[in-house]
Amino acid sequence: MAGNETDDTIPIGDELLAERRAGPGSRMPDDMHPAARSIIHGIDTMSEWVGRIVALLVVPIMFAMVYEVIARKFFVAPTLWAFDISRMLYGMSFMLGAAYALMHGLHIRADFLYRNFEVKTQGRVDLVLYIVLFMPAMIFLLIAGYDFALKSVMQGERAGDSTWAPVVWPVKVSLAVGVALLLVQGVSEILKSWYAATRGRWPS
Amino acid sequence: MAPEIIGFLMIGAMLFAIFIGFPISFTLIFLGIVFGAWGFGMKLTIFLMTLQFYGSMMEQTLAAVPLFVFMGFMMEQAGLMERLFKAVQLMLARMTGSLFVAVLFVSVVFGAATGIVGASVTILGIMAAKTMSESGYDVRLAAGTITAGGTLGILIPPSIMLVVMGPVLEVPVTDLFAGAILPGVMMAVLYLVYALGRCWLNPKLGPPLRDDQIPDSRSHVWREFILGLVPPTILIAFAMGSILFGWATPTEGAGMGALGSVLLTIGYRKFTWKRTYDALLKTLEISVLILFLVAASNFFGAVFSRLGTPGMITDWLLALDLSPSLIIIMILAMVFILGWPLEWVPIVLIILPILQPVLVEMNVNMTWFAILVAVCLQTAWLSPPVALSAYFLKGVAPDWDLKDIYYGMMQFMTVQIFGLTLVFLFPWLALWLPGYLYGN
Amino acid sequence: DAATKIQVQSVIPNTADEVVMLQDFADDVKALTNGEVEFEILPAGAVVGVQEILDAVDAGLIDGGFAWTHYWSGKHPAAMLFGSPVAGAGIGIDNIAFMSWYLNAGGKELYDQLWKEMGVNVKGFMLQPVGPEALGWFKEPIETMADFRKYRFRTPPGIPGQTYKDIGVASVAMGGGDILPALEKGTIDAAEWCCPKPDSVFGFQKVLKHYYLQGLHQVVVNADLYINGDVYNSLTPLQQKAIEVAANASLMKAMAYRINENGKALDKLINEDGVILHDTPAEYFTEYMAAANAALEKNAAENAFFKQVWDSQKAFARTAVPYWAQAQRTNANLGAAYAETLKKQ
Numbered sequence: 010m011a012g013n014e015t016d017d018t019i020p021i022g023d024e025l026l027a028e029r030r031a032g033p034g035s036r037m038p039d040d041m042h043p044a045a046r047s048i049i050h051g052i053d054t055m056s057e058w059v060g061r062i063v064a065l066l067v068v069p070i071m072f073a074m075v076y077e078v079i080a081r082k083f084f085v086a087p088t089l090w091a092f093d094i095s096r097m098l099y100g101m102s103f104m105l106g107a108a109y110a111l112m113h114g115l116h117i118r119a120d121f122l123y124r125n126f127e128v129k130t131q132g133r134v135d136l137v138l139y140i141v142l143f144m145p146a147m148i149f150l151l152i153a154g155y156d157f158a159l160k161s162v163m164q165g166e167r168a169g170d171s172t173w174a175p176v177v178w179p180v181k182v183s184l185a186v187g188v189a190l191l192l193v194q195g196v197s198e199i200l201k202s203w204y205a206a207t208r209g210r211w212p213s
Numbered sequence: 214m215a216p217e218i219i220g221f222l223m224i225g226a227m228l229f230a231i232f233i234g235f236p237i238s239f240t241l242i243f244l245g246i247v248f249g250a251w252g253f254g255m256k257l258t259i260f261l262m263t264l265q266f267y268g269s270m271m272e273q274t275l276a277a278v279p280l281f282v283f284m285g286f287m288m289e290q291a292g293l294m295e296r297l298f299k300a301v302q303l304m305l306a307r308m309t310g311s312l313f314v315a316v317l318f319v320s321v322v323f324g325a326a327t328g329i330v331g332a333s334v335t336i337l338g339i340m341a342a343k344t345m346s347e348s349g350y351d352v353r354l355a356a357g358t359i360t361a362g363g364t365l366g367i368l369i370p371p372s373i374m375l376v377v378m379g380p381v382l383e384v385p386v387t388d389l390f391a392g393a394i395l396p397g398v399m400m401a402v403l404y405l406v407y408a409l410g411r412c413w414l415n416p417k418l419g420p421p422l423r424d425d426q427i428p429d430s431r432s433h434v435w436r437e438f439i440l441g442l443v444p445p446t447i448l449i450a451f452a453m454g455s456i457l458f459g460w461a462t463p464t465e466g467a468g469m470g471a472l473g474s475v476l477l478t479i480g481y482r483k484f485t486w487k488r489t490y491d492a493l494l495k496t497l498e499i500s501v502l503i504l505f506l507v508a509a510s511n512f513f514g515a516v517f518s519r520l521g522t523p524g525m526i527t528d529w530l531l532a533l534d535l536s537p538s539l540i541i542i543m544i545l546a547m548v549f550i551l552g553w554p555l556e557w558v559p560i561v562l563i564i565l566p567i568l569q570p571v572l573v574e575m576n577v578n579m580t581w582f583a584i585l586v587a588v589c590l591q592t593a594w595l596s597p598p599v600a601l602s603a604y605f606l607k608g609v610a611p612d613w614d615l616k617d618i619y620y621g622m623m624q625f626m627t628v629q630i631f632g633l634t635l636v637f638l639f640p641w642l643a644l645w646l647p648g649y650l651y652g653n
Numbered sequence: 654d655a656a657t658k659i660q661v662q663s664v665i666p667n668t669a670d671e672v673v674m675l676q677d678f679a680d681d682v683k684a685l686t687n688g689e690v691e692f693e694i695l696p697a698g699a700v701v702g703v704q705e706i707l708d709a710v711d712a713g714l715i716d717g718g719f720a721w722t723h724y725w726s727g728k729h730p731a732a733m734l735f736g737s738p739v740a741g742a743g744i745g746i747d748n749i750a751f752m753s754w755y756l757n758a759g760g761k762e763l764y765d766q767l768w769k770e771m772g773v774n775v776k777g778f779m780l781q782p783v784g785p786e787a788l789g790w791f792k793e794p795i796e797t798m799a800d801f802r803k804y805r806f807r808t809p810p811g812i813p814g815q816t817y818k819d820i821g822v823a824s825v826a827m828g829g830g831d832i833l834p835a836l837e838k839g840t841i842d843a844a845e846w847c848c849p850k851p852d853s854v855f856g857f858q859k860v861l862k863h864y865y866l867q868g869l870h871q872v873v874v875n876a877d878l879y880i881n882g883d884v885y886n887s888l889t890p891l892q893q894k895a896i897e898v899a900a901n902a903s904l905m906k907a908m909a910y911r912i913n914e915n916g917k918a919l920d921k922l923i924n925e926d927g928v929i930l931h932d933t934p935a936e937y938f939t940e941y942m943a944a945a946n947a948a949l950e951k952n953a954a955e956n957a958f959f960k961q962v963w964d965s966q967k968a969f970a971r972t973a974v975p976y977w978a979q980a981q982r983t984n985a986n987l988g989a990a991y992a993e994t995l996k997k998q
């Protein structure tokens with residue numbers, strides 16, 4: 010494909026992620042089963058709100074880093090907390106935001122074959138893989154993640170590799186919660202794939 | 214079946230499964246679970262998965278990713294980066310491929326400031342892809358330049374990879390940093406020569422501006438150039454300068470850059486709460502895309518290592534009775550091939566320590582060897598299908614066909630091998646600067 | 654019949670000195686068991702990350718792990734009293750005295766108890782006493798504590814690092830990988846890592862020239878082997894005994910190895926790399942000791958098992974340390990007298 014073809018133009022900006030799908034605001038089609046419609050709406054709304062809140066975590070990370078630089082450089086008064094705060098908030102944000110990203114279709118696919126499939130085929134592929142591959146993997150990760158987080162909470166576990174040594178269970182709990190959110194979002198995606206597999210078009 | 218063989222089957226399955234088109238992260242997680250459970254049991258596999266995810270969540274250096282991405286979006290929303298690239302293009306209006314010069318220049322600046330490939334590729338993609346497309350640049354060459362330029366970050370110091378490699382090979386990290394500078398700059402020059410050479414042969418790949426797009430007034434060009442160059446320069450000075458002048462670690466510098474981008478949009482009267490919140494949401498989206506994939510591929514790599522396949526391949530290599538040069542060529546070939554399915558972390562931590570004693574015994578200069586491995590490992594970022602840079606770029610330039618991105622990267626893999634050959638034939642490329650700075 | 658193979662993941666690359674000593678221990682066990690028990694040593698990151706080793710051993714993901722026990726202070730504060738009791742537990746215990754407490758004054762029983770308190774299915778063996786660690790590397794010499802407080806100092810994790818903050822040092826928390834670039838560029842002015850050999854492998858001498866050996870944050874440091882409880886219980890009593898005997902032998906062998914290796918490394922640092930060795934300001938010892946004691950008191954008040962271990966160490970120290978301090982003075986004077994004669998040559 011030559012680069013000077015017009016269809017190679019990239020509208021970055023608001024359409025930055027072309028594959029992105031609309032959020033819960035978009036209306037599900039009328040020929041979808043009402044129960045499916047309300048389940049999808051409920052789940053998507055939850056993931057959307059979690060994402061909208063979690064997106065704010067970059068702000069405290071940013072200020073923690075700037076504070077640390079200024080305090081250390083100009084006042085020889087480094088903090089012990091900036092290092093831990095930044096990595097904990099960063100880790101929590103990407104795990105808790107994973108379901109939001111799944112809803113918006115942001116997890117990258119190697120899709121140069123998939124993209125050329127009929128929508129019905131795409132729907133069937135997704136339906137089968139969400140049930141056979143995604144859901145079991147997330148269930149296992151949730152089980153392990155739950156034990157992992159529980160143990161940490163019970164121990165009141167603190168970071169062993171930093172001077173400040175904060176409690177780390179918030180991060181481990183976020184791991185489990187993030188996976189739980191992914192699992193729930195998977196239900197919504199299964200219903201959307203089911204619709205695409207039977208009706209031949211994506212619901213949104 | 215021996216676990217080592219299961220490891221080979223796992224790689225084979227991955228090469229097939231990824232192309233079904235299901236999200237790559239979840240495909241990798243699933244394959245890791247299946248083959249891990251087969252090789253060493255379900256209970257341990259899922260436990261390994263939680264450990265790997267938690268480890269990725271607590272990696273402070275990766276906190277630079279959302280910060281740099283946010284900085285990129287703020288600049289992009291204010292239209293400042295586009296203006297920079299437009300300005301360079303205007304200045305070099307009659308030159309074919311001028312945007313390649315701009316991309317590689319920014320790559321080197323970025324590489325010198327960070328050690329994170331994800332952030333570099335993403336930010337270059339955000340900044341340059343739109344302008345390149347609108348200017349009718351060849352998608353493959355553009356994608357290749359951006360991804361290859363982005364990988365310079367792990368070669369040009371500071372580099373997380375060299376920091377990990379130093380203790381493993383018992384070479385001071387400072388020597389590795391010094392040793393990597395010339396090869397890093399050389400690679401950037403080679404990329405540039407390649408991109409411009411292709412344009413010279415076929416100007417359609419990076420067309421210069423048409424006559425009617427070039428303003429008559431030279432002073433207007435200069436004005437645009439300065440106005441386009443100054444804001445990003447201030448910002449880069451703010452972020453990168455804080456790192457380069459030793460005020461900040463790379464992650465802290467990323468925070469400085471993020472705040473700087475907010476201040477700059479305020480200064481340019483482009484700041485609105487809504488725009489900033491949109492930038493935060495998009496930052497979350499891109500960060501999840503990158504970091505969830507990092508966690509998933511760490512898990513996949515951990516299962517592969519645990520199956521013992523990399524160790525077995527190394528043992529084979531050592532069983533052959535060859536000269537030092539041949540052994541090094543074999544090792545580099547193996548690193549190159551393992552770079553296909555793996556990222557650099559398992560390669561550096563599992564294979565190099567096994568080989569280190571043999572190489573020391575053969576009196577191989579370890580600084581030189583480390584730089585060879587580092588240049589070779591850059592290809593791990595450029596070799597599909599587990600080539601995270603491709604997916605990072607695809608994330609921010611969704612209209613670019615992944616296939617074209619792959620083709621673009623593979624062209625630059627060839628350039629990379631050429632550069633690797635130069636460092637192999639002329640060891641002073643890696644050894645002169647550390648010797649000059651630190652003696653012997 | 655086939656040998657039992659125990660895979661052990663360490664927290665450092667396989668080329669590190671600690672792994673060399675660990676391999677020596679593994680060879681002893683193999684010989685003592687007629688080849689029935691073999692340890693396979695995996696490098697850092699082979700299966701799990703450094704911070705996850707104990708969890709992984711507990712779950713049986715790996716058969717064994719190798720680390721410094723204070724790495725697990727986050728799981729139980731008393732781990733610090735075994736791995737690196739800050740400022741010699743605040744009661745003057747050096748690494749040799751610590752071994753006396755461990756082998757002869759009830760330390761080992763409390764050590765076994767630690768894993769139960771932590772709730773992990775692990776059998777631990779102390780293998781390598783490697784203290785005292787150095788105070789660290791400085792951009793400029795420090796004559797007084799006021800000088801020390803002028804510098805941004807990368808400190809070790811947990812209480813030993815917090816104690817620097819408590820005495821007013823600009824203590825910086827930083828990942829291991831960031832240290833050297835940060836020193837090179839002046840983001841920080843000073844840092845600690847370990848001891849002459851590992852420090853010179855790390856490469857500090859290329860960026861900083863002022864080295865202080867006398868420090869208190871990790872004056873006692875012990876590296877340990879952890880074996881999954883089920884794996885350990887599956888061994889015969891004779892095999893278990895062989896591991897114990899080899900572990901006890903390793904305590905002495907490690908000390909022997911480290912004196913020789915660190916000595917050679919320090920000699921090279923001073924005579925070839927232009928490093929200048931200084932004495933630590935005297936006030937450092939009193940200030941750091943006082944702050945460490947406060948931190949230890951606080952932990953003892955909050956945690957019953959911590960108090961139990963510390964009380965045991967105190968009971969030991971009350972009689973042992975005054976004797977050992979005197980004896981050590983003989984040793985120090987003896988060594989100093991010889992070092993003087995070297996200078997005159």
Ligand code: NA
Pocket residue numbers: 323324325326327328329365366367368369370371372
């Ligand atoms: Na870099």
Ligand code: NA
Pocket residue numbers: 552553554555556592593594595596597598599600601
């Ligand atoms: Na690759």
